[in-house]
Amino acid sequence: MPDQINHTAHDNWFSRRGLLRTVAGATLAAVGLAAATGAPALxxxxxxxxxxxxxxxxxxxxxxxxxxxQLALEEINAAGGIDGRPVExxxxxxxxxxxxxxxxxxxxVSLEGVDLLMGTFFSHIGLAVADFANQRGILFVAAEPLTDAIVWSKGNDYTFRLRPSVHMQAGMLAEEAAKLDATRWATVAPNYEYGTSAVEAFKAALSERKPDVExxxxxxxxxxxxxxxxxVQAMAATEPDAIFNxxxxxxxxxxxxxxxxxxxFEGREVxxxxxxxxxxxxxxxxxxxEGWIVTGYPWDKIEIPEHAAxxxxYQAKYDDYPRLGSVVGYATMMSVAEILKKAGSTETDAMIEAAKGIEVPTPFGTVTYRAADHQSTMGAFVGRxxxxDGRGVMVxxxxxxxxxxxxxxxxAAAMRP
Structure with a gap:
């Protein structure tokens, strides 16, 4: 039986009230949604x-x-928005x-007059938007970029990050890698910020746990x-015992x-x-x-009440199964909503103070955005x-x-500028 999360009571954000059955467009009109679902007038x-x-x-x-x-946004507005105001x-x-x-x-910011920013995927793009947020003095909730720099060496007052960083996920994997009978390691990674920082983090984490690693x-x-x-030819020529990909x-x-x-991969751990x-x-x-040690999202095997809801x-609305991106998008939108609720204002300074130490309900349980470095405590699943039935899975x-x-x-605070 998979390990389970310590979870909090089912939060009312996971209410099923007013969920629409049709797929919304990229930008949702909150007032129209409220009318369609019979939710409180906003x-x-x-x-x-x-x-x-x-x-x-x-x-x-x-x-x-x-x-x-989009699913999270519908739930937020169906529940009355933020203090009666719809979120768009x-x-x-x-x-x-x-x-x-x-x-x-x-x-x-300049043309649409948004109150805050969220999103981005690639690490170098996340860093670029974080720098923009710092220069323009606007809150940015980074969803996916995994680089450590976004909260540490290049962290700023305006940027908060949801996903577990390369440092965190590398530590999870290094914990398992240290148990292997493998000394000679090779690495392969894309040559940009995410790849270089991931290799650096894994090498440091594994070397700390297993000093004889080469x-x-x-x-x-x-x-x-x-x-x-x-x-592949170059890696094979060095005859590693194991590979970090x-x-x-x-x-x-x-x-x-x-x-x-x-x-x-024959006779080698990956x-x-x-x-x-x-x-x-x-x-x-x-x-x-088969048998690779990985981080991932075994969506159909998770036994957590928040995830079940x-x-x-998600399946009722989209007639499809969620990917990890679905969880990240949902949790990012919920993070924004919780920050707005706690701040009671769209003033940037008020939102920043509200975000420090805030607890947010997610499909993986409640996470906290740390005050010191603005990193959330969202975790990850590790398995093989x-x-x-002809498809790749985690076990x-x-x-x-x-x-x-x-x-x-x-x-962590000492690592920030």
């Missing part, structure tokens, strides 16, 4: 949230993410480009352009296929970041390599890959509370 002055993400660049994650925040989301696509993301953020090879393919044959999406599929064909997420394991299907609502998994993989708050 004031005409909406709270505007600017949302930015890489929808056209990485739809496998961002489209479920959008469905997640104005969404923009950054096309996977930092410059486009900053342009979108500027348009949202790092024999590093491969740095460009994002989305991996030469899988050359990468950070590739994802199409690059992961190419790496798995080429590695399987050339026997790279530890792989994010691979157990449906966004990345589903496309592998029966080609999913989320799953029921397997193939069941032997358990939830790792993010709070257990963060440095003490005083240490």
């Amino acid at each position: 004031a005409a002055d909406p709270i505007k949230v600017g949302e930015i993400n890489s929808y056209t660049r990485l739809p496998a994650f961002t489209e479920p993410y959008r469905l997640g925040w 989301v104005i969404s923009k696509d950054d096309a996977g480009k930092p410059g486009d993301a900053v342009t979108a953020a500027n348009e949202l 790092w024999v090879d590093e491969q740095w393919p460009p994002l989305g352009k991996i030469d899988a044959g050359a990468t 950070v590739t994802f999406g199409p690059d992961l599929i190419k790496f798995v296929r080429e590695g399987t064909t050339r026997g790279l 530890v792989s970041l994010l691979t157990g997420e449906p966004e990345y394991i589903d496309p592998l299907g029966e080609e999913t390599p 989320f799953l029921e609502a 890959t397997a193939v069941e 032997d998994f358990g939830y790792r509370d993010g709070a257990d993989y963060l440095p003490p708050e005083e240490e």
